[in-house]
Amino acid sequence: MSGGVDSSVAAALLVEAGHEVVGATLKLWGGASDSGCCSVADVDDARRVAQHLGVDHYVFNYAEEFTRRVVTPYVEGHAAGHTPNPCIECNRHIKFELLVERARRLGFDAVSTGHHAAVSERDGRYFLVRGADPRKDQSYVLGYLTEAQLARLVLPIGAMTKDEVRAHGERLGLRTWNKPDSQDVCFIEAARGREAFLRARLTATPASIVDRATGEVLGAVDVAEAITVGQRRGVAPGRDGERRYVARVDLAARRVEVDRLAAVLVSRVGLDAASLTFAREALTDGSPVVAQWSAHGAAVPATLRGAGRWWLELATPVRPVAAGQSVVFYAPDEPTVVMGAALVEESA
Numbered sequence: 393m394s395g396g397v398d399s400s401v402a403a404a405l406l407v408e409a410g411h412e413v414v415g416a417t418l419k420l421w422g423g424a425s426d427s428g429c430c431s432v433a434d435v436d437d438a439r440r441v442a443q444h445l446g447v448d449h450y451v452f453n454y455a456e457e458f459t460r461r462v463v464t465p466y467v468e469g470h471a472a473g474h475t476p477n478p479c480i481e482c483n484r485h486i487k488f489e490l491l492v493e494r495a496r497r498l499g500f501d502a503v504s505t506g507h508h509a510a511v512s513e514r515d516g517r518y519f520l521v522r523g524a525d526p527r528k529d530q531s532y533v534l535g536y537l538t539e540a541q542l543a544r545l546v547l548p549i550g551a552m553t554k555d556e557v558r559a560h561g562e563r564l565g566l567r568t569w570n571k572p573d574s575q576d577v578c579f580i581e582a583a584r585g586r587e588a589f590l591r592a593r594l595t596a597t598p599a600s601i602v603d604r605a606t607g608e609v610l611g612a613v614d615v616a617e618a619i620t621v622g623q624r625r626g627v628a629p630g631r632d633g634e635r636r637y638v639a640r641v642d643l644a645a646r647r648v649e650v651d652r653l654a655a656v657l658v659s660r661v662g663l664d665a666a667s668l669t670f671a672r673e674a675l676t677d678g679s680p681v682v683a684q685w686s687a688h689g690a691a692v693p694a695t696l697r698g699a700g701r702w703w704l705e706l707a708t709p710v711r712p713v714a715a716g717q718s719v720v721f722y723a724p725d726e727p728t729v730v731m732g733a734a735l736v737e738e739s740a
Contacts, residue, residue, distance in 0.1 A: 393415040393416065393417050393438035393441065393442065393449070393506075394417065394418075394434060394438065394506070394574075395417065395433070395434030395435060395436070395437035395438040395441075395568065395571075396434075396437075396506065396568055396571055396573070396574065397506075397557060397558055397561050397566070397568045397569055397570070397571050398506030398507070398508070398549055398557060399438070399505060399506030400437075400438075400441045400506070400561060400566045400568040400569075401506065401548075401549055401552075401557050401560050401561045401564075401566065402504055402505065402506040402547075402548040402549050403415055403441065403442070403445055403447065403504070404441075404445055404560070404561070404564050404566065405548040405549070405560075406504055406546070406548055407445050407446070407447060413445070413447045413504075414447060414448045414449070414450065414500070415438060415439075415441070415442035415445075415447050415448065415449040415450070416449075416450050416451075416452055416491070417434075417435050417438040417439070417449070417450070417451045417452070418451075418452055418454055418486065418487070418491065419435070419451055419452065419453045419454065419455055420454055420455060420458040420462075420482070420486065420578070420579075421455065421458060421459075421463075421578055421579045422455045435451060437567060437568050437571070440567055441566055441567060441568060444564075444565070444566060444567070452491070452494065454486055454490055454491075457485070457486060457490060458482065458486055461481065461482075461485040461486065462478050462481045462482050462485065462486065462579075463478070463579055465481060466478045466481075467590065467593045467594055469716045470590055470594065470617040470618065471594045471617060472716075473616075473617065473641050473643050473715070474714065474715045474716030475620045475621070475714035475715070475716045475717055476716040476717075477533075477716070477717060477718055478577055478578075478579070479533050479577070479687075480532075480533050480535070480536065480718050483533055483534055483536070483537075484536045487503075487505065488503075488534075488537055488541050488545075491503060492541065492544060492545075495544075496544070501544070502544050502545065502546050503544060503545055503546070504545070504546040504547065504548060505545075505547065506548075506549055507523070507530045507533075507534060507547055507549075507550070508523030508524075508525055508528040508529055508530045508549060508550060508554070509521065509522060509523045509529065509530050509531040509534055509547050509550050510522075510523060510524075510547050510550025510551060511542050511545055511546065511547055511550075512729075517539065517672065518539050518542035518543045519539075519542070519671070519672070519729050519730070520534055520535075520537055520542055520671060520729070520730040521550070521728045521729050521730070522722075522728040522730075523549075523550045523551075524550065524551050524552060524553060525552070525553040525554050527554065527688070528553075528554045529688070530687070531720070531728075531730055532684055532686070532687050532688075532718075532720050533687060534730070535669075535671075535718060535720030535721075535730055535732070535733035536669045536718075536732075536733045537671065537730075538669065538670075538671060539671055539672050542671070558570060586618050587614070587615045587618045590615055590617055590618055591615060594617060596614060596615040596616075596617065597615070597616040597617060597643050597646055598612065598613065598614050598615075598616070598646060599612065599613050599616035599619075599641075599642075599643070599646040599647055599648050600612050600646065600647055600648065601613060601627065601628070601648045601650055602647055602648065602649055602650070603630050603636065603650060603651070604639055604640075604649040604650060604651040604655070605630075605651055605652070605655065606630065606631075608630070608631065610627070610628045610630065610636065610650065611627075611628050613626075613648060616641055616643055616646065616648055617643065619638055619641050619648055620638065620714045621638050621639070621640065621641060621712045621713070621714040621715070621739070622637060622638060622656070622711040622712040622713065622714060623637065623638045624636070624637050624638075627650050630652070634652050635652075635653065636650035636651060636652065637650060637651065637652075637653055637656045637711060637712075638650055638656075638712075639651045639655070639656040639712065653711070656711060656712055657709035657710060657711065657712075658706070658709060658710060658711075658712050658713070658739040658740055659705065659706050659709045659710075659740075660703050660704065660705060660706065660739065660740050661683070661685075661694075661703060661704040661706065661713050661719060661736055661738075661739045662701070662702070662703045662736065662737040662738040662739065662740070663701075663702040663703055663704065663719065663734040663735065663736065663737060664702075664734060664735040664736070664737050665701065665702050665734075667733075667734050667735040668702060668732065668733075668734045669732055669733050669734070670731065670732040671730050671731055671732050672731070675696050675721065675731060675732060676696075676698065677696070677697055677698040677699055678695060678696070678697070679695070679696045680693070680694075680695055680696075680724045681693075681694055681695070681696055681704075681721040681722065681723070681724060681731060682694070682721070682722040682723070682724055682727045683704055683706070683719050683720070683721055683722075684719070684720050684722065685713050685717050685718065685719045685720070685736065686717070691722060691727065692706055692707060692708055692710060693706075693707040693708070693724065694706045694707060695707075696721070702734065704719065712739045713736050713739040714736065714739075715736055715737055715738055716735065716736065717735070717736045718733055718734065718735055718736070719733065719734055719735075719736055720732075720733045721733065721734075
């Protein structure tokens with residue numbers, strides 16, 4: 393129970409269904425934050441919702457593990473020129489490893505969260521599927537979950553839209569029913585931003601922004617580690633007036649290379665073999681998938697290749713996918729069903 397409306401309503405639905413429910417709030421970040429995560433107010437909201445529902449409430453402190461498994465790899469990834477996704481890593485290592493294992497040791501049958509996704513059971517097999525509200529679908533950030541984990545997971549609001557969740561919370565009189573959604577990385581102060589966070593934790597690399605086609609210097613950045621391959625925001629157009637996109641970040645050369653959209657498009661995405669996780673049976677060389685590499689980005693038909701190394705062949709060229717991001721695979725015949733996930737090594 394994060395103190396938001398989604399987890400509040402998830403708990404309420406479970407109580408209404410007759411389950412024995414205990415609320416658990418995770419204390420993850422001990423540093424400064426203004427994004428509405430791990431604050432005293434959020435813990436208090438979760439506690440008071442639990443009281444309203446008549447269930448016990450506990451706070452579990454995973455701050456040390458969160459720093460080690462999420463924050464430190466996030467900083468190290470940026471220092472290496474990658475763009476990690478901390479929300480995915482938090483789900484993988486904190487909520488669905490540490491918390492699920494703790495629940496098992498305490499004798500609970502399942503863990504439930506307020507994610508906008510659903511677990512489907514068919515003939516004794518478990519599948520993660522997209523949430524009913526495409527604007528809020530969170531199946532992407534749960535893409536690394538295995539079938540064994542899904543068998544112990546309950547996602548009560550997956551079949552509801554966000555408006556329906558809020559209406560249900562209002563009907564029950566939950567104090568969180570109209571609480572704004574948290575939009576930012578929980579351990580980064582929105583008022584200061586990612587650059588300030590990284591500056592405090594690594595040696596920032598200033599770099600020139602160079603037009604790859606003409607060699608013209610279009611500008612400069614103070615923290616090249618905060619630049620993401622494929623991004624357009626903050627990049628000045630070329631002299632021809634056309635938009636430019638980041639094609640490559642070379643930290644050693646202190647150089648951010650940009651180019652026209654047509655020149656930066658890629659049709660292959662290299663994958664980190666060690667990170668490959670399959671929700672059910674393992675996919676093999678030549679398996680068709682529908683690939684998605686951002687929380688609400690477009691899904692693209694692709695073919696998974698595994699001859700010597702793993703990569704995706706994309707049916708449609710796309711903007712470069714940054715190393716450190718995750719690709720989640722959906723079934724081509726059932727594009728709401730998650731098949732697995734992997735970290736991106738490079739795109740070309």
